[in-house]
Every structure is written in structure tokens, then in C-alpha cells.
Amino acid sequence: MYALIDRKDVTPESVWFKIKAPEIAKTCKAGQFVILRSNEKGERIPLTIADWDHKEGWISVIFQKVGASTYELAEYQKGESLQDCVGPLGIPTHTENAGNTIVIGGGLGIAIATPVARAYKQAGNHTEVIIGARKAELVFNEEEIKDFTDELYICTDDGSAGRKGFVTEQLQEMIDSGKQIDTVFCVGPPIMMKFVAKVTEPYNIKTIASLNTIMLDGTGMCGACRLTVGGETKFACVDGPDFDAHQIEWEETMARLAAYKDEEREAMTLYKKEKECQAEKMKGDKTDN
Amino acid sequence: MIKLTTERKPRPRIIRTKLPMPTQNPEDRIDNFSEVPYGYNEAEAMLEAQRCLQCKNQPCVSGCPVEVPIRDFIALIREGKFMEAASIIKAKNSLPAVTGRVCPQELQCEAKCVMGRRYQPVAIGNLERFAADYAREEGEKIPELPKSTGKKIAVVGAGPAGLTCAGDLALLGHKVTIFEALHKPGGVLVYGIPEFRLPKDMVKYEIDYLIQLGVEVKLNFLVGKNKTVDELLDEYDAVFVGSGAGAPRLLNIPGINLVNVYSANEYLTRVNLLKGYLFPEYKTPVKRGKNVVVIGAGNVAMDSARTAKRLGADHSIIVYRRSRKECPARVEEVHHAEEEEIEFRFLTNPVRIIGDELGAVRAVECLQFELGEPDETGRAKPIPIPGSEHLIECDVVVISVGNDPNPIIPRTTPDLEISKWGTIVTDRITGKTSKERVYAGGDIATGAATVIAAMGAGKVAAKSIHKQIMGIEETEIESI
Numbered sequence: 001m002y003a004l005i006d007r008k009d010v011t012p013e014s015v016w017f018k019i020k021a022p023e024i025a026k027t028c029k030a031g032q033f034v035i036l037r038s039n040e041k042g043e044r045i046p047l048t049i050a051d052w053d054h055k056e057g058w059i060s061v062i063f064q065k066v067g068a069s070t071y072e073l074a075e076y077q078k079g080e081s082l083q084d085c086v087g088p089l090g091i092p093t094h095t096e097n098a099g100n101t102i103v104i105g106g107g108l109g110i111a112i113a114t115p116v117a118r119a120y121k122q123a124g125n126h127t128e129v130i131i132g133a134r135k136a137e138l139v140f141n142e143e144e145i146k147d148f149t150d151e152l153y154i155c156t157d158d159g160s161a162g163r164k165g166f167v168t169e170q171l172q173e174m175i176d177s178g179k180q181i182d183t184v185f186c187v188g189p190p191i192m193m194k195f196v197a198k199v200t201e202p203y204n205i206k207t208i209a210s211l212n213t214i215m216l217d218g219t220g221m222c223g224a225c226r227l228t229v230g231g232e233t234k235f236a237c238v239d240g241p242d243f244d245a246h247q248i249e250w251e252e253t254m255a256r257l258a259a260y261k262d263e264e265r266e267a268m269t270l271y272k273k274e275k276e277c278q279a280e281k282m283k284g285d286k287t288d289n
Numbered sequence: 290m291i292k293l294t295t296e297r298k299p300r301p302r303i304i305r306t307k308l309p310m311p312t313q314n315p316e317d318r319i320d321n322f323s324e325v326p327y328g329y330n331e332a333e334a335m336l337e338a339q340r341c342l343q344c345k346n347q348p349c350v351s352g353c354p355v356e357v358p359i360r361d362f363i364a365l366i367r368e369g370k371f372m373e374a375a376s377i378i379k380a381k382n383s384l385p386a387v388t389g390r391v392c393p394q395e396l397q398c399e400a401k402c403v404m405g406r407r408y409q410p411v412a413i414g415n416l417e418r419f420a421a422d423y424a425r426e427e428g429e430k431i432p433e434l435p436k437s438t439g440k441k442i443a444v445v446g447a448g449p450a451g452l453t454c455a456g457d458l459a460l461l462g463h464k465v466t467i468f469e470a471l472h473k474p475g476g477v478l479v480y481g482i483p484e485f486r487l488p489k490d491m492v493k494y495e496i497d498y499l500i501q502l503g504v505e506v507k508l509n510f511l512v513g514k515n516k517t518v519d520e521l522l523d524e525y526d527a528v529f530v531g532s533g534a535g536a537p538r539l540l541n542i543p544g545i546n547l548v549n550v551y552s553a554n555e556y557l558t559r560v561n562l563l564k565g566y567l568f569p570e571y572k573t574p575v576k577r578g579k580n581v582v583v584i585g586a587g588n589v590a591m592d593s594a595r596t597a598k599r600l601g602a603d604h605s606i607i608v609y610r611r612s613r614k615e616c617p618a619r620v621e622e623v624h625h626a627e628e629e630e631i632e633f634r635f636l637t638n639p640v641r642i643i644g645d646e647l648g649a650v651r652a653v654e655c656l657q658f659e660l661g662e663p664d665e666t667g668r669a670k671p672i673p674i675p676g677s678e679h680l681i682e683c684d685v686v687v688i689s690v691g692n693d694p695n696p697i698i699p700r701t702t703p704d705l706e707i708s709k710w711g712t713i714v715t716d717r718i719t720g721k722t723s724k725e726r727v728y729a730g731g732d733i734a735t736g737a738a739t740v741i742a743a744m745g746a747g748k749v750a751a752k753s754i755h756k757q758i759m760g761i762e763e764t765e766i767e768s769i
């Protein structure tokens with residue numbers, strides 16, 4: 001069992017967990033992830049390790065509530081325990097000699113971009129960060145990121161924070177300004193990463209995408225996480241999660257991410273119904289008293 | 290001299306055929322995941338045991354990779370001494386409830402049975418299963434453990450190889466810790482082989498038994514990532530690697546990454562380990578295809594095709610390059626699959642998987658083959674018939690063409706000798722690897738094989754680990 005040392009709601013849609021996991025904290029590096037399972041009936045949920053402390057033996061994750069499993073996970077309170085947590089999985093992000101780097105995080109990708117940006121900076125690279133969200137209240141981690149990187153740009157779809165528009169517009173502007181850019185790292189919705197790759201391709205800027213494919217075991221055993229990179233099949237959990245964004249077959253990757261749309265909807269409907277029943281029951285219990 | 294006595298002892302009537310195993314009706318069982326054969330009851334077991342001729346030279350034993358004393362345990366079943374029968378099996382084979390169910394008996398013990406020369410062999414597997422089930426239900430006593438030796442051994446992987454090695458070492462008084470990457474111990478026994486063939490309670494029982502012997506099981510621990518083999522060597526006197534052949538082979542044909550194209554590992558893991566057949570109560574989904582094509586014809590393919598049927602497929606189709614004769618699956622599995630109306634397309638090979646506008650599989654394009662001259666393995670070589678391309682419409686495809694050794698340990702353990710197939714090189718007599726104090730066995734050393742072979746390798750390694758850490762002189766045996 002893996003105890004929740006602390007938790008907080010970071011935005012209305014995302015939650016931060018601090019989990020006791022000394023064996024993971026001891027060896028993990030930026031860009032690696034864990035797979036956790038809240039209870040016996042739960043899905044195995046992959047989440048990037050946002051922060052960790054070797055000495056104190058904890059890791060933290062930040063996740064967005066997008067479906068039944070992540071909504072259920074969000075209900076866990078401080079002091080409760082998660083059934084399973086395995087990691088660190090995946091290959092750490094390669095940050096040595098990256099040069100002038102731009103790290104881009106969109107939506108839930110902000111959580112993943114944060115430790116990666118810190119690692120780029122710690123490896124001695126000039127590091128700038130662009131984060132994007134639908135609106136101001138969904139932006140998080142900006143103070144942290146500002147503290148350890150050289151520059152932070154915020155973009156929102158509705159302009160309620162930072163610039164109005166997509167992260168790609170900010171990126172294009174930076175390229176147009178003649179800035180020396182050696183590496184772009186992006187993480188977020190696949191459609192965003194696809195467009196980031198489109199922006200950088202004509203300039204031959206090395207572009208890394210961190211992929212959140214569907215996963216099961218995370219050890220290379222099932223192939224659920226596979227994708228085509230440069231014409232070859234790769235497993236995101238052991239060969240990635242970082243890949244050359246210009247080589248990824250984006251259409252295929254997006255289709256595979258949507259593989260369980262109907263089932264996800266069914267699970268969410270059931271989840272909501274169970275919540276309603278619980279609420280009804282609680283109301284009932286109260287009136288009984 | 291001519292014997293004049295006419296009195297002849299009446300010879301017992303030879304029963305030519307195996308006593309059939311009572312099973313669930315095919316029409317009923319395709320709607321559930323409960324075990325298919327019910328197993329013999331006491332009377333049935335004693336009756337089948339009567340068929341054994343109690344051969345002096347017991348050839349059956351030589352067919353069993355771990356030399357279960359077959360003749361002797363059958364003699365005990367005849368006498369109704371079921372607990373004793375189970376106990377002498379367990380001295381050689383720590384998971385008889387499993388092997389009785391999944392061993393390819395027709396290639397092993399039963400292949401060597403004298404009865405099989407003229408009639409059907411004795412149903413050794415069924416009898417082994419009966420004895421093991423009987424003992425489990427009666428409740429087995431935990432054997433008395435010797436005084437602790439103070440030695441510590443790390444076992445990587447909780448599959449049959451690791452579990453066997455751990456159990457044997459615990460019985461010798463060593464402190465054993467098993468490290469398992471998944472959230473449940475059992476290896477293929479829990480994530481691969483379906484409930485209807487091997488109930489998961491049985492695996493749990495065996496693991497609980499090991500825990501009672503003092504074995505510690507650390508789940509969610511990936512050796513190579515949390516700790517390397519070298520780091521384990523700092524803490525433990527020896528390390529046994531039983532990490533299995535868990536890397537799925539895929540076909541090199543267009544469309545392999547379309548939506549709803551599964552590796553058999555993924556399909557079976559969703560259903561078995563994560564109980565996807567109980568979705569949405571259990572949260573992991575699995576696609577319930579109406580027309581499912583399974584490529585391959587081994588045990589894994591039969592398991593996938595029969596699972597598809599249970600998930601509601603109207604057509605569950607096995608596509609195999611060779612003919613029925615060459616199916617590598619256990620005979621019983623092919624038979625059960627046929628009873629369940631799994632459709633077989635022999636001499637058929639996929640060339641391309643075709644998707645719809647959403648990127649999901651719509652059909653498999655196949656080529657028809659005919660049998661040609663025997664190849665180097667003595668099997669007739671399938672030759673494609675020109676112009677025989679045809680489509681099989683389907684909404685789920687399961688690729689079941691084998692597994693490669695799990696690469697994590699080889700990749701993270703320098704100076705461990707690895708073969709060109711990715712297996713860890715071991716001395717088959719001792720289980721030793723090229724690295725001091727590191728042993729390996731099971732699928733990681735042989736490539737995908739069988740449960741009993743993996744257990745045999747776990748046993749061999751336990752013996753030589755014991756010798757090495759206790760400083761017992763070995764008669765120097767060279768590897769062959």
C-alpha cells in the first residue's frame with residue numbers, strides 16, 4: 001500500500017498527490033513515470049513523476065480529471081492509501097547538451113513539463129517554458145516554473161491569462177524573432193504536439209514529444225502503448241515516452257488514444273450514477289437522524 | 290516342460306480409453322469464465338488409476354521434466370490414499386494443481402505411458418490434478434522448516450520458475466524475497482492463462498503457501514529500475530532471475546498498429562489480470578468484438594479465441610499458416626476450442642490488416658497456402674497459392690505468434706551473457722549464468738516454453754544455489 005502523505009486541488013480540474021514511495025524516490029529522474037492503481041477494481045493509471053525527495057522517500061504527481069479512473073483517484077484523501085504504485089518507468093528525458101531549449105506544456109502536460117524544464121535547466125541549458133491552458137483558472141505551477149527557468153510564457157484560449165492563443169503561436173513568434181533555438185520539448189494533447197512538430201519542422205529544430213499513450217503494464221509486456229516512429233513500431237513505456245516529434249505518425253497515435261471512447265463514456269456514466277446514489281443515501285441518512 | 294495346470298488367473302479387463310473428464314457443456318461455458326473441466330471425483334480417480342499397469346521400469350516418469358513418481362502416486366490413489374499421493378507429487382513438483390491442468394501431457398508423461406502404445410495412455414494429468422485438488426481442499430500442513438541458515442536470496446519474477454525456486458530454497462532454511470513487477474504474483478499463470486483453464490484462486494493458494502513458508506513477495510518492484518541485479522547482489526547471497534518471455538512478437542505487415550489490433554498479451558492481460566470481462570465494475574475496458582480474428586495456433590491463440598467467444602463474439606476465427614496437425618497447442622485446448630465453435634482457417638496467412646476511416650481494424654487480408662515438400666524440420670512447408678488473396682471481415686484482431694525474452698534485465702545487467710535470441714545464457718545443469726552468484730531459468734533462459742520446464746529450471750537453480758551458498762562441494766559437472 002502507498003500512503004497519501006498530502007493532497008491538494010491545484011485547479012478545478014487537477015489534483016496534486018504526495019505519495020510515500022521510498023523505492024521509487026531513490027532512483028527516479030525527470031521524464032519518468034509511475035503506474036498506479038487506486039484499488040482492486042481500478043485501472044492501472046500512468047502518471048509522470050512531478051517531483052520527489054530521495055531522502056524523505058516521497059514522490060508527487062499532478063493529474064487532470066478526465067475520466068472515471070482519474071475522477072475516482074481524485075477522491076482519495078490525505079492519510080488514505082493507494083493499492084499499487086510501480087516505477088520509475090520509461091527512459092528519463094535526455095537533457096545533456098540540449099542547448100537553448102523551449103519546453104512546452106499544454107493542459108495536463110503542464111504537470112509533466114515542470115520537472116522536465118527543471119532538469120533541462122539543471123543540466124546547464126538556457127531554458128524557456130511555454131504553458132497553455134483553456135483559461136486562467138486551469139493554469140498552475142507558474143511560480144515554480146518561474147523560479148527555476150529563464151523565461152515563462154503563458155497562453156490561454158480565451159486570453160484570461162497571458163497571451164490569447166495557442167502555444168504554437170508563441171513558439172512561431174519566438175522562432176521569427178531570430179532567437180537561437182536548439183531543442184523543443186513538448187507534452188500535452190497529441191493534437192498540440194502534432195502542430196508544434198509542424199511549426200519546427202521547416203527550421204529543422206530538434207523536437208521531442210513526450211507521449212501519453214494508453215498503457216497497461218509499463219514494462220514492455222503488452223504492446224498497448226505502441227506507436228509508429230520513423231516507420232518502426234516502438235513501445236512508449238520502454239522505448240519512450242520521449243520520441244522525435246517529426247518522425248511520429250500522429251494520426252495513428254491519436255486514433256489509438258481514442259480506442260476506448262465508448263467504454264470511457266460508459267464508465268463515466270456509471271461513475272456519475274454511483275455518486276448520485278451515494279449522495280441520495282447520505283441525504284437519506286441525514287434525515288433519518 | 291509343459292505346464293499342465295489349466296487354472297489361469299483371470300486377467301483384469303483392460304479399459305482401453307481414458308475415463309473422460311466431466312466438463313461444462315460448450316453451450317453454457319461460452320457465456321462464463323468458470324473452469325471448463327470439473328475434475329474427477331474420488332471414485333472416478335480410483336477407477337482411472339486402475340488402468341495403470343504399475344510398470345516396473347515406469348517409462349512415464351522419464352517423460353516428465355521434473356520426474357514426478359507417477360507410478361507410485363497412482364498406486365496410492367488406487368488405494369484411496371489421496372493425501373499421500375499428493376505429498377509424493379509435491380516433493381518433486383510444487384504446483385501440481387497447475388501442471389495437472391496445463392502440461393502438454395500428450396508430449397510428456399502420457400506420451401511415454403505403456404498403455405498408450407495400444408490404447409489410450411493413463412490420464413496422468415487428470416490424476417495429478419485430482420490429488421492436488423483433494424489435498425488443497427482437505428487442507429495441507431505446512432512442513433516443518435529447518436533452522437534458518439541466515440542466507441538471503443533474491444528471486445526476480447513471480448512466475449512458475451521464480452515461485453518454484455523460492456519454495457525450494459525456503460524449505461532449505463533460506464530467507465527468500467521475490468521481486469515482481471506486476472501488482473499480482475503468478476506470471477503467465479495470472480496474466481496470461483485464462484480463468485476458465487486455470488482458476489486464479491488456485492494460483493493464490495500456492496502463493497499463500499509460499500508466504501507461509503516465510504517467503505516474502507514484493508510486488509510493484511521492477512528489477513533493473515528500482516534496483517539493478519548488481520544492487521541486489523550487494524544485499525543478497527545469490528540472485529535467481531525468472532523474468533520470463535514477456536515481450537510480444539508482432540507481425541511485420543501493414544496495419545499492425547490499427548485500433549483494436551491487440552497482442553495476445555494485451556488482450557489476455559486486460560481480461561485476466563485486470564478482469565476486463567467484468568467492465569465497467571472493474572475499470573479496465575476490453576473491446577468486445579463481434580468478429581474476432583486470432584492469428585496463430587498455440588496455447589496462447591486458443592486462449593485468446595476462446596476468450597473472445599466468452600466476451601460475446603459471434604465468430605471467433607483462428608488463422609494459421611499450417612494445418613491442424615501442426616497446431617502447437619495442447620490437444621485438449623484444440624478440442625475444447627472446436628467444441629466451442631471456434632472457426633479454424635488453416636493454411637491461411639495474413640498479409641495486411643485493413644482499417645476504416647477512424648483508424649480501427651475492419652478486415653484482415655489473407656493468402657491461401659497449400660502444403661509442399663517437408664522442410665528442414667520435417668514439416669510440410671506451406672506454399673502460397675497465387676491469386677488467393679481474400680478478406681476476413683472483423684472488428685478485433687489478436688496477434689498470437691509468440692513472445693521474446695523480457696529485455697529489462699539483460700539491458701540493465703552488464704556482464705551477463707545474452708544469446709542472439711535475447712535469452713540469458715545458463716548452464717542447464719546448474720542454472721548458473723556468466724555472472725557470479727546469478728542464476729536464471731524458465732522462459733528467460735529458454736525462450737517461451739512450458740510451465741513445467743520453467744519449474745524444473747527453478748528447482749535446478751535452487752539446488753545449486755543451496756550448494757554454492759552453503760559451500761557444499763560440487764562434483765564438477767561440465768555443461769553440455
Ligand SMILES: Cc1cc2nc3c(=O)[nH]c(=O)nc-3n(C[C@H](O)[C@H](O)[C@H](O)COP(=O)(O)OP(=O)(O)OC[C@H]3O[C@@H](n4cnc5c(N)ncnc54)[C@H](O)[C@@H]3O)c2cc1C
Pocket residue numbers: 033043045046047048049061062063064065066067068069070071108111112211212213214215241257258264265267
Ligand atoms: C507516460 C504517461 C504519463 C502521463 N502523465 C500524466 C500526468 O502527469 N498528469 C496527467 O494528468 N495525466 C498523465 N497521463 C495521462 C493519464 O494517464 C490519463 O489521463 C488517464 O489514464 C486517463 O484515465 P481516465 O480513466 O480517467 O480517463 P479515460 O476515461 O480513460 O479517458 C478520458 C479522456 O482522456 C483521454 N485519455 C485517455 N488516456 C489518455 C492518456 N494516456 N493520455 C492523454 N489522454 C488520455 C481519452 O481520449 C478521453 O478523451 C500520462 C500518461 C502516460 C502514458
Ligand SMILES: Cc1cc2nc3c(=O)[nH]c(=O)nc-3n(C[C@H](O)[C@H](O)[C@H](O)COP(=O)(O)OP(=O)(O)OC[C@H]3O[C@@H](n4cnc5c(N)ncnc54)[C@H](O)[C@@H]3O)c2cc1C
Pocket residue numbers: 391392393445446447448449450451468469470471475476477478481482483510511512513531532533534535557588589592619695697698730731732733737738739740741743
Ligand atoms: C496465454 C498463455 C498460455 C500458455 N499456456 C500454457 C500451457 O497450457 N501449458 C504450458 O505448459 N505452458 C503454457 N504457457 C507457457 C508458460 O506459461 C510459460 O512457459 C511459463 O509461465 C514460464 O514461466 P517463467 O516463470 O519463466 O515466466 P513467467 O510466467 O513469464 O513469469 C515471469 C514473471 O517475471 C516478472 N518480471 C519480468 N521482468 C521483471 C523484472 N525486471 N523485475 C521484476 N519482475 C519481472 C513478470 O512480470 C512475470 O510475472 C502459456 C503461456 C501463455 C502466455
Ligand code: SF4
Pocket residue numbers: 352353354355356357359382388389392394397398399413414417741
Ligand atoms: S508434471 Fe506434467 S509432465 Fe510431469 S507428471 Fe505431471 S502432468 Fe505429467
Ligand code: SF4
Pocket residue numbers: 340341342343344347348349350359360363401402403404411413
Ligand atoms: S507407463 Fe503408464 S501404465 Fe506404466 S506405470 Fe506409467 S502410467 Fe502406469
Ligand code: FES
Pocket residue numbers: 214215216217218219220221222223224225226235236237238
Ligand atoms: S504498456 Fe505494455 S508494453 Fe508498454
